[in-house]
Amino acid sequence: MIDPLFVELSRWQFAATAMYHFLFVPLTLGLSWMLFMMESAYVLTDNVVYRDMTRFWGKLFGINFAVGVATGLTMEFEFGTNWAYYSHYVGDVFGAPLAIEGLMAFFLESTFIGLFFLGWDKLTKRQHLAVTFFTALGSNLSAMWILVANGWMQNPVGSAFSPETMRMEMTSFTEVLFNPVAQVKFVHTVAAGYVTGAMFVLAISAWYMLKGRDLGFAKRSFAIAAGFGMASILSVIVLGDESGYTLGDVQKTKLAAIEAEYETHPAPAGLTLFAIPDEQAMENSYSIKLPWALGLIATRSTTGEVTGIKDLVVKHEERIRSGIEAYDALQRLRAGERSDEISARFDLHKTDLGYGLLLKKYTASVVDATPEQIALAARDTIPPVAPLFVTFRLMVLAGVLMFFLISASLYFSMRRTIERQRWLLKALVWSLPLPWIACETGWFVAEFGRQPWAIGEVLPTFLATSSLTSGDLIFSLTGFITFYTVLLVIELFLMIKFTRLGPASLGTGRYHGENGHAAAAHAAG
Amino acid sequence: MILDYETLKFIWWILIGVLLIGFAIADGMDMGVGVLLPFLGKTDEERRVIINTVGPHWDGNQVWLITAGGAIFAAWPAVYAAAFSGFYMAMLLVLFALFFRPVGFDYRSKIEDPRWRNSWDWALFVGGLVPALIFGVAFGNLLQGVPFQFDEFLRSHYQGSLLTALLPLLNPFALLAGIISLAMLVMHGAMWLQIRTEAPVSDRARSVAIWLGLVVVLAFAGAGLWVAYGIDGFRVVTQPALDAPSNPLAKTVVAERGAWLSIYHTVPVAILAPIIGFGGILLAVLLSVLRRPGLGFIASALGMAGIISTAGLSMFPFILPSSLDPNSSLTVWDAPSSHFTLTVMFWAVVLLLPLVLSYTAWCYTRMWGKVTVDGIRAGSHTAY
Numbered sequence: 016m017i018d019p020l021f022v023e024l025s026r027w028q029f030a031a032t033a034m035y036h037f038l039f040v041p042l043t044l045g046l047s048w049m050l051f052m053m054e055s056a057y058v059l060t061d062n063v064v065y066r067d068m069t070r071f072w073g074k075l076f077g078i079n080f081a082v083g084v085a086t087g088l089t090m091e092f093e094f095g096t097n098w099a100y101y102s103h104y105v106g107d108v109f110g111a112p113l114a115i116e117g118l119m120a121f122f123l124e125s126t127f128i129g130l131f132f133l134g135w136d137k138l139t140k141r142q143h144l145a146v147t148f149f150t151a152l153g154s155n156l157s158a159m160w161i162l163v164a165n166g167w168m169q170n171p172v173g174s175a176f177s178p179e180t181m182r183m184e185m186t187s188f189t190e191v192l193f194n195p196v197a198q199v200k201f202v203h204t205v206a207a208g209y210v211t212g213a214m215f216v217l218a219i220s221a222w223y224m225l226k227g228r229d230l231g232f233a234k235r236s237f238a239i240a241a242g243f244g245m246a247s248i249l250s251v252i253v254l255g256d257e258s259g260y261t262l263g264d265v266q267k268t269k270l271a272a273i274e275a276e277y278e279t280h281p282a283p284a285g286l287t288l289f290a291i292p293d294e295q296a297m298e299n300s301y302s303i304k305l306p307w308a309l310g311l312i313a314t315r316s317t318t319g320e321v322t323g324i325k326d327l328v329v330k331h332e333e334r335i336r337s338g339i340e341a342y343d344a345l346q347r348l349r350a351g352e353r354s355d356e357i358s359a360r361f362d363l364h365k366t367d368l369g370y371g372l373l374l375k376k377y378t379a380s381v382v383d384a385t386p387e388q389i390a391l392a393a394r395d396t397i398p399p400v401a402p403l404f405v406t407f408r409l410m411v412l413a414g415v416l417m418f419f420l421i422s423a424s425l426y427f428s429m430r431r432t433i434e435r436q437r438w439l440l441k442a443l444v445w446s447l448p449l450p451w452i453a454c455e456t457g458w459f460v461a462e463f464g465r466q467p468w469a470i471g472e473v474l475p476t477f478l479a480t481s482s483l484t485s486g487d488l489i490f491s492l493t494g495f496i497t498f499y500t501v502l503l504v505i506e507l508f509l510m511i512k513f514t515r516l517g518p519a520s521l522g523t524g525r526y527h528g529e530n531g532h533a534a535a536a537h538a539a540g
Numbered sequence: 541m542i543l544d545y546e547t548l549k550f551i552w553w554i555l556i557g558v559l560l561i562g563f564a565i566a567d568g569m570d571m572g573v574g575v576l577l578p579f580l581g582k583t584d585e586e587r588r589v590i591i592n593t594v595g596p597h598w599d600g601n602q603v604w605l606i607t608a609g610g611a612i613f614a615a616w617p618a619v620y621a622a623a624f625s626g627f628y629m630a631m632l633l634v635l636f637a638l639f640f641r642p643v644g645f646d647y648r649s650k651i652e653d654p655r656w657r658n659s660w661d662w663a664l665f666v667g668g669l670v671p672a673l674i675f676g677v678a679f680g681n682l683l684q685g686v687p688f689q690f691d692e693f694l695r696s697h698y699q700g701s702l703l704t705a706l707l708p709l710l711n712p713f714a715l716l717a718g719i720i721s722l723a724m725l726v727m728h729g730a731m732w733l734q735i736r737t738e739a740p741v742s743d744r745a746r747s748v749a750i751w752l753g754l755v756v757v758l759a760f761a762g763a764g765l766w767v768a769y770g771i772d773g774f775r776v777v778t779q780p781a782l783d784a785p786s787n788p789l790a791k792t793v794v795a796e797r798g799a800w801l802s803i804y805h806t807v808p809v810a811i812l813a814p815i816i817g818f819g820g821i822l823l824a825v826l827l828s829v830l831r832r833p834g835l836g837f838i839a840s841a842l843g844m845a846g847i848i849s850t851a852g853l854s855m856f857p858f859i860l861p862s863s864l865d866p867n868s869s870l871t872v873w874d875a876p877s878s879h880f881t882l883t884v885m886f887w888a889v890v891l892l893l894p895l896v897l898s899y900t901a902w903c904y905t906r907m908w909g910k911v912t913v914d915g916i917r918a919g920s921h922t923a924y
Binding site: 490 | 592595596597598599600602603606607609610611613614615617618620621622623624625628629631632635636638639641642643645646647650651692693694695696697698701702705785786787877878880881884885888889892893896899900903906907919920921922923924
């Protein structure tokens, strides 16, 4: 029978390792393109300050990248180690983007990154610029393939269940690749990474300006980051991935949970800005609503309806009943009864097979499930509302704050008065955690909101695990958290150390804290 | 679908083999260098020389491992599921050791403190030693069969947890396989250091390569005898159609002494694999003696390819034999993905791998030349 503690521990481990990994990924995504911009400016203008910028921000990039690679290793193997049944059940579809990610993206990024750091004296200017470009392209391609994989977990298109092999099999690679949920998620996620890179450079440059050091270096870095950040934050907000939430049942459920929409309202639905959701009674107290907004954002129309949670539960109960039929037919097929009648019955109900599997939490014999068990399973199809409602609003709040900060940064940067706006510079330094808060809460919403499914409508999370023990998981979870925390502490130590040293760490003699830097800094600035 | 399912299943067995051999040649070299680092580098500058011979390339090389993992997921999902969860504790050991390498390479020389640097040097040592050893141990256990079985829904179950899962993996035969793997990767790293460093480091690498080469040859011969007389192989008794949809429970299998040698009777040309294994390693030793490390590196790469191929061929068509329920064993014919997915992935490899090889070659040629103590001093702020 299912051991709830073991399932819980498996989920905690995946969440912990993935969220740690994603502390490092967004900065890589954003900073890599900014390095390319800085180096392009160097190649075009021959002004050595742009080379120094590329090398200095590149040093910080490297400190971050190293832990990103280390924590990324876990992700490539963790489906097999901890989600073995998942791997068997959907590897035919899900494994393909992961393998292509390795071949197309990881090789590109990782082969060239060594030359980015160590090839300055061995490559011509243009060759080095190309190396930087391919590093950035590789990391962004990797984001694309992993989001194709993740998009399929949310909205499993281009595939069908095969009773003979007892797994999902791919039927169309292009449908998997051009899955609309994957495309929206890709744009949203990389743009969030670009914002992270921009906020990182803005905050540190602001700190140099507040200290009155390396002004020329800091202002140039700041200007690039402000421009890049503005384009990125607009993309994140305008192309927010709520537009993907009308596709497929799991996404609809997630949307209803995020919005604590218990009832289906006439279109276009209002957006709940604030409320205290009561999950038992299925209602909200103290809600403040913005009319029309949700309908417009989620369906991009004034007529699209946003289905409420109560209606979703009713619909899911029907699908569970149909899933029982599918499960019964599957059992007969697996046992060798190969009649046309059973095959036809299986084909009729097979899209609901996953809903039938939800009952395995309550009974080993799915076909004999009682009405109470069916009702419980139907209630399980709605993820806990309050955590989603709150984290989603945190993400949006962080995004809106960053929008204002970046807009002001760009404005004053263009007016060339940025070093005098001390309030803004201070606000930027203190806002450094904002992009990480937005990224982590965003992932939480996306994945916690997918529950109870590992693969939407196909495979419940509690069935997707490996056949390990809670002891195994306590050991490994403790190990990962300890190891990762030590790595994080070392990483932050080096980040802070080299941020304090600033461009002087390049040893060029042109910067703050180096002998004779005053004259040279003036020349470079 | 130009290629039929049976052919594609076979091609994918070769492709996974190519990825594993690519991993051994590329990243195995870095692991070998990591293991040698604290011993061959007597001063901080010598150690920086050693690190910088692989500094620009180790990250790209490691992708062979990651891609092999991803390719096994895509092409043999049942193997990915059963092996990685069945070897849970061993996988954790490998992962934890691998964590040391990205940070070790990048962080080591960022701070001058000798204790800091020394700690990272030993971290890089562990990051090379543990995976090199465990991968061999894993192969040693594959050859003996792994205690797992499938239930009716093809969920895999295994014996043991924590130490009761880990300790049986560390049996004498598996440890011998671990020694082969460790010795050959470290030897390969020593070949690389002979090419890319100057005396005295290159001289030290030379004697290490010569001695370890002999260890590899002896251990490989010993393992061969052990496989022939000491452990059971597995044999498929009834085999469903080779192009049937993958169902690991449809065949019957027996465990049998000497079954792992049958391929050399049925397909005599397979004997080339162990011959290349022995020949390549011995040639690498000879070329080290003659101070021709460039050719010697190619020889050791060939030798490793021969040794890995020997293990793969001896088990054919098995990939993951089960000691608990031999019928649950996974083979080339019943572990793969669907015909469609194998086709898609085949074209992905055909299009992308040559591209990868060509830009990797470009990167190596750009960074070519001896890494010297003077060079490290000149680029102190840039070099690892």
